[in-house]
Amino acid sequence: MPGRVETSRATAAVERPVALVTGATRGIGRAIAIDLARTHRVIVGGRDPETVGALVTELGDAAPFAVDLADEAHVAAAVAGLADGAGADGIDVLVHSAGVIGPIAPVAASDRAEFRRILELNVVAVADLTARLLPALRARRGLVVAINSGAGHNAGPRSSVYAASKFALRAVTDSLRAEEAPNGVRVTSIHPGRVGTDMQRELRAAEGGEHEHERYLEPDSVAATVRVAVDLPPSASVHSLSVRPFG
Template sequence: MDAARPIALVTGATSGIGRAVAIDLGRTHHVLVGGRDRGRVDALVAALPSAEPFVGDLAVGPFPELPASLDVLVHSAGVEDGSTVELTELATWQAVFAANVFAVAELTRLALPALRRAEGLVVTINSGAGFTAAPGGAVYSASKFALRALSDALREEERPNGVRVSSVHPGRTDTAMQQAKVAREGAEYDTRLYLAPESVAAAVRTVVDLPPGGTIETLSIRPTGRT
């Protein structure tokens, strides 16, 4: 570990947006690489200049040990599931909320002492679905609406402690999760219509690099090419 580097924990760091964020922050930060698959976590740790594993299933726990001081916490882990309200059973609602909301709340709660010590930053990777719900998307959207509410409340609660909270809302992004969603919808997958994960990581970098006197509270990113 490079003691001169600030520390960033990125959940869901072994694929998609989380991986792009971890690689980008790895240029300047010591990265705690969050993920469930030890092999994939270790591979990314080995590829970064300064990093260590943070392995665990955040939806069920237990959580790995946190550092005494934490400069950045990026919540990128999440799941997408569900159909219409009529066709979605309770177990699906519970699983999606466990990953997208409850795990975020609990990890943040445990990390608050370390974040307060560093006057750090919490970044929640939300979604356009956190603003608008579409037919068939009630489960995912409801979890992202809840995540937005969690972020908004946390921001005001921690403002006196110097902890900043930013909610980043990407539109559809070229990830394995997106590919699975489009396949379920029976649509054609055209990468030109999706954000690159690196674009979302660049937006997170903007949030992280803002001087401490200001906070980018909510940031929405959309693909340039859309139908």
């Protein structure tokens, strides 16, 4: 993982594009935030204020967005405070990296409360936050990036809850892309295979298997795919991109 991003006073004084990354304090989201900090002022999204603050300090030219995405009132208050807290009157990039896996179980053992919890975090929270930030994204003709999954295309056994949320997330991004194209907002859906993160360890433990790090993507590889979408000229757009471990 790259180390501290050094930002000189001269660089910080120059207005830089703004990127808000949810789930930025660990795994894929952290890799994305660190990579984007090379060129953007990053708004660090996360649930724990302490870990959010630590990454803000590490990045230098950054601002906190410590919020529980499942709490509608908390999200509304945090978005309302963005202009003052981050000094941003627009957002150039919004990356949805926060998400949860949920139970690894067959449909026959489905739990209604768990279905609701996973859909709330992986789908409803994404749609809600995006809707609240659309005026800021339209102001900069910005980009929305959703970190989806291979499960957003194919559902295997015992993955109904997670896959359902990722299929639904793909539907949200497909609709958003069509709706916001006239407003200049681009929408990209990234579909990684298995990534070597703490979440992957939790998944393999639930599956009863070993964590085989060498067979997984590195978080930096997913961050690189986000960078492709971010660096395209405004006349081009990545609609959907799948990335898998090689070999």
